[in-house]
Amino acid sequence: MSRDILLEIGLEEMPAHVVLPSVTQLKEKTAAFLETNRLTFDQIEVFSTPRRLALRVTNVPETQADIKEEVKGPAKKIALDANGDWSKAAQGFVRGQGVTVEDITFKTIKDVEYVYVTKEILGQKTIDVLPGLKEVITSLTFPVTMHWNKYTFEYIRPIHWIVALFGEDVIEFTLLDVHTGRTSRGHRFLGQEALIATPGAYEDALAAQAVIVDAKKREAMIREQIQAIATDKQVTIDLDADLLEEVTNLVEYPTAFLGTFEEKYLSVPEEVLVTSMKEHQRYFDVRAKEGHLLPYFVSVRNGNEKGIENVAKGNQKVLTARLEDAEFFYQEDQKLTIAECVEKLKNVAFHEKIGSLYEKMQRVTKVAQLIGETIGLTSTQKADLLRASEIYKFDLVTNMVGEFPELQGIMGEKYALVQGETPAVAQAIREHYLPISSDGALPESAIGAVLAVADKLDSLLTFFAAGMVPSGSNDPFALRRQTYGIIRIIEQQEWNLSLLKLREEIKAAVAEDLAELNIQLDDHTPFLDFLNGRVRQFLATKAIRHDIIDAVVNSNQTDLSQMFEAATVLNQHVQDAEFKPSIEALTRVINLAKKQELTDVTVDAALFENQAEHELYDAIQAVENEFLSRTLEENYLALMALQAPIDAYFEQTMVMVEDERVRQNRLAMLTRLAKLALTVASLDQLMTK
Structure with a gap:
């Protein structure tokens, strides 16, 4: 039953x-x-x-189900006395388990016999x-x-x-x-x-008491009701997934209804109207079949249709007040110039330890130019990037963003276009906030991507310099999300960019700016560890094996795009027949090279004592000569092809010989090969069993 x-x-x-x-x-x-x-x-x-x-x-x-449980007791030599009778220890054990000595059996564990009993536990009601x-x-x-x-x-x-x-x-x-x-x-x-x-x-x-307890049924009712409104009015109503879920969980008995607002408010930017409706009132916006916004909204009442006309009027009144404010703010903002807004940013603190928003923009301008130069932006792009970085936070002091913080960046783009900025500059102002979530949309333009990375990188470096490093789940300034955004942007743009090298360039470029704040970029280790943590997180989303992630993160490679490519290449070749023997051969090389770190890796062929040394040296030189001109996958395959000469080398050669000159010479050659391998990944951390 x-x-x-x-x-x-x-x-x-x-x-x-x-x-x-x-x-x-x-x-x-x-x-x-x-x-x-x-x-x-x-x-x-x-x-x-x-x-x-x-x-x-x-x-x-x-x-409950009855269970049988096997319980281990004392060793046999303790359970039996000198006469072979059950000892008090054995009797106490079985009594505690609710069984008798007749239930005892013996099992041997590591050459020692122990008492065991099997007891049955009857299930409760x-x-x-x-x-x-x-x-x-x-x-x-x-x-x-x-x-x-x-x-x-x-x-x-x-x-x-x-x-x-x-x-x-x-x-x-x-x-x-x-x-x-x-x-x-x-x-x-x-x-x-x-x-x-x-x-x-x-x-x-x-x-029967007007509660639809199944959330999926409530959602289906809302969908059907809104679709009926859309069909009746010959309009399109986009059922935003997040808003639909929220509305579903706001009501127990849903009834959707249509409301209106005055057409004059359509002169306000569409994003403002949609934000007013969605974020503040939980309304769905209504559009014509052609896609443009109409002066309607759809809301969902927690109740039935009784008095729905009055409910609609009440909602219209609330929305009208919101839109009236929005229209006023929009008109007032037209009286402001970008220069005036930028000047106001001098009095807006970014953080008490890191200065004002204006000071942040000054630093970001320098960082953005360094990145733009590194990735090879054109002169026109650099000029647009310079202008965008000088003004990109200006909309934060506008009336509209003050009332609707969700529109930061969006209104910056709108107002920048109104005041004659180029479309590229305006787009970058909007895109610098992206991504706004771990899997959010990324900047589409190169200028927007550079500005987004520069802004986030400045936040990361300055907060670290000021000693405000995230710990545990504590990350009040969202540095994890911002760093993850940097990684995603670099991966999407396929930039050859070493954040560690860039950090040192930034350190020199903004040293005076940071000195005025009494902070400085010193030890890069916390920054690198934090960055590698986000790289691990990113690669894990790509279904990369954990040992491959370890190998990539712990390599000598600091170019993020090269790290991403290395993870992909290793993941693709991990099932190759030659993977195991080749990785094991290179691991042996890396392990020997680690035993004695050499600064001088000059190799003297005159000290070679067998043919295998010559052949491996020639093979290493061949790989070295083309290493910089090849793709990462080509370099990986070239390293894999060294298995045979490496195996022959170790069969014929003792590396750690007593003759110091010969030993150092051999270690120098292996070190050169190890450095090539570690540039791809820490191949010694790959699992081959």
Whole structure:
């Protein structure tokens, strides 16, 4: 026999962004609880609204599974006395396990015999185990918590009721002052209490009280309702995935409706209107079939259609106030010049230890020019880059960005075009913020990409110089995300750029700027370690083997594009027949070269004592001569081809001989080969077994 479990945690309204991760967490922890307690099940269905987190577990047995457990006891020599009788140690052991000495067997472990018994543990009734779900509820974690009443216990919102059923029976436990039962609560305004007879009746019982507990069903209702509006009005309504998820988790019974605003507001940039609707009001924007914005919006009410016209008017009134502000800010911003805005940035702090935004732009201008020179921008591109880097933060002091921070960069592009800047400069101003998330869109233009890297690199270096290095999960200035963005941009642009070398050039270029702030770029080790950590993270997303990532990150290569290419090449050739013997041969070379670091790697062929030395030396020189002109993959294949002469060399040659001149000469040759190999990757860290 089996039954279903229903667990519902009733709360005050939760923030929409917390609902989905919380119910997912509840599912995972419930599954772990059941597995730990030897309770099988078919599936776990989840339900959620702003006021509840719930799940239903199907086909759970009436009792736990019985188990047989083998338990190790004392050694045989301790378990038996001199007469061969059971000792007190043996008798105490079996008594503690609930068995008798007749159940004892012996097993040998590492030449020593030990007492073993097999005991059977009978499963408890499931209804007696399930009160442990209380610990599942209290173990949930949230980004923010609160406490209420006289309790010190904290949760995302106060708990008002708990439904806990095993079939028709209530699972009895109490959390704070809330005792479990079968009574849930319906829609705050349209419903009443709902008695849940069995777990299978849950959805229908709540639906009767105007609550659609299945989030997927609510989302489907919203989609259908909005599509009906779009069809009726012959318009297009883009269902932004993030906004749709948020709206779904804001309501318990959704009803979509159409609202309007005055056409005059369409003179305001489209991005401002969409931001006002989406970010501030949770509205969907409406477009004509041709794609241009129309003076409509779609919202979703938490309720039915009763009085929907008044609801629409109320929402229109709120939006109009927002758009009125936006129109005013836009008009006022037209009175500002870019030069005036840049001057204002002198009084806007970037960080108290790192100076103003104006000072940051001064540094970034120098960094951007260094990068532009390194990657080979044209003179026109360099001129546009220079102009963009001198003004790219100016929109931060505009009225519009002050009201809508989400539009930073976007309004910079708009205002730059209005004031006569070139499209390339304007685009770079918008793109320098990208990517805004770990997998967000990247800059499309070369100038935008350079400015984005320069801006992020300045933040990274100056925060490190000021001693504000991320630790653990603490990263208040998002340096991990910014560094990851730098890596993604460089990979996409395929720039041959060594950030370590660039760091030293930046150090020289901005030394005076940093001296005024009483900070300086000293030890590069923390920076390099931090950078390598993000490179590891990036390569892991490419399904690169962990040992290949280690080999690439620990190589002598500092050019990021070359590191990415090395990881790809190694990953592609790891299954080659010659991979294992060739890597093992080169590993032997690298290990010997590491034993004695040489500064002088001059090789004297006159000291060679056998043909294998000559042949390997000639092969190394051949690889060296073309190393800089070949692709990384060609160099890798050339190194792999050295397996035969390396093996022959070690068969005929003893490297660590007593004659110091001969020994040093041989180490010098191996060091030259090791340096070539380590430029590709730390091949000695690759797994070949």
